[in-house]
Amino acid sequence: MILQVLQVNTFYGSSHILQDVSFSVNSGEVVSLLGRNGVGKTTTLRSIMGLTPPRSGSILFKNKEIIGKPPYEAAWAGLAYMPDDLRIFPDLTCEENLDIAAKLSRHTGYWNRERVEELFPVLRARRKQKGLNLSGGEKKMLSLGRALMANPELILLDEPSEGLAPLVVGSLIQVIQEIKEKNVTILLADQNLKFCRRVCNRGYIVEKGRIVLEETMEGIWSNEEVIKRYLVL
Numbered sequence: 436m437i438l439q440v441l442q443v444n445t446f447y448g449s450s451h452i453l454q455d456v457s458f459s460v461n462s463g464e465v466v467s468l469l470g471r472n473g474v475g476k477t478t479t480l481r482s483i484m485g486l487t488p489p490r491s492g493s494i495l496f497k498n499k500e501i502i503g504k505p506p507y508e509a510a511w512a513g514l515a516y517m518p519d520d521l522r523i524f525p526d527l528t529c530e531e532n533l534d535i536a537a538k539l540s541r542h543t544g545y546w547n548r549e550r551v552e553e554l555f556p557v558l559r560a561r562r563k564q565k566g567l568n569l570s571g572g573e574k575k576m577l578s579l580g581r582a583l584m585a586n587p588e589l590i591l592l593d594e595p596s597e598g599l600a601p602l603v604v605g606s607l608i609q610v611i612q613e614i615k616e617k618n619v620t621i622l623l624a625d626q627n628l629k630f631c632r633r634v635c636n637r638g639y640i641v642e643k644g645r646i647v648l649e650e651t652m653e654g655i656w657s658n659e660e661v662i663k664r665y666l667v668l
Contacts, residue, residue: 436498437462437589437620438483443492443502445482452478453489454644460589460622465615467631468624469655469666470641476624477519479641480591483622484516485509496589511541515587519594521578525567529558532566532577536584544586545617551580554610572603583614590614592623596630608633628666632656640665 438460445453453475460466468476481487483494485506494502501509506516523532533548552559555576561569566577575595582590595611596604604627611634615621625631631638632652640648640655642665648655655661 436460437496438622439493439495440479440483441493441495443479443482443489443494445478445487445489447478447487452644453482456492456641456644456646458639458646458649460620462588462620463615463618464637465611465621465623465635467635467638467652468622468641469626469628469631469638471626471666474641475644476626476641477593478644480516480518480593480622480624483509483591484514486516510539510585510587513542513588514591515582515585515589516591517575517578517582517593517595519597521574523566523569523574523577523581526565528563528565529569529577530562532581533558533584536581540585542586546583546586548584551583554583554613555580572599575599579610583619587619589620589622592621592625594625595623596625596627604630626666628656628662 436459441457443453443456456479468479470476478487482489485504489502493500496512496514530548533551557573558576558580561573566574569577595607599607611621635652638650638652638655639646648661
């Protein structure tokens with residue numbers, strides 16, 4: 436087991452967002468946090484990464500407590516994060532965005548700029564183009580590629596399919612499958628059940644800051660009552 440989240444409570448000011456959230460991710464899995472917008476999926480990922488520190492609970496990454504650690508220490512431990520707002524450097528070129536991630540990482544491995552550009556050929560074509568001038572889909576590819584450049588063991592993806600055309604979503608499905616084959620574990624937050632069904636082994640449904648169901652993706656897909664109550668197809 437690479438990640439254990441145990442009884443986590445996270446607040447924004449006096450607002451109690453995550454309420455006793457517990458779940459786990461095994462090495463080599465692709466696991467989804469499913470739910471509508473505003474239910475706590477992003478806060479869960481931010482809590483794991485240390486960007487929104489929980490007030491109580493435990494988060495074990497490779498059996499070591501990471502609550503209370505700054506985000507850069509989580510990254511040094513082997514975590515990477517693609518936020519929903521992507522956070523690429525708009526004034527740097529594609530290659531500069533990728534290279535800076537490798538320079539700041541303490542890990543080496545399979546992923547380098549050449550292999551990221553093989554995974555996302557458009558980034559090779561846009562190599563000298565500034566991030567500011569990329570399309571939304573290209574920025575998402577760059578943000579994911581930059582996360583891979585750190586050679587993480589676990590990558591957190593926030594709304595990877597959001598805003599993408601169906602053809603691009605199809606390409607993203609293939610990309611995630613290829614990343615998994617390179618022994619990278621993935622935890623993603625998304626509300627697109629059709630997309631998650633194609634890439635994930637298991638899913639946790641989040642509602643009002645709580646985990647309300649854990650199930651295989653096929654089990655969730657076949658449960659019409661759960662889909663109608665909690666999810667958006």
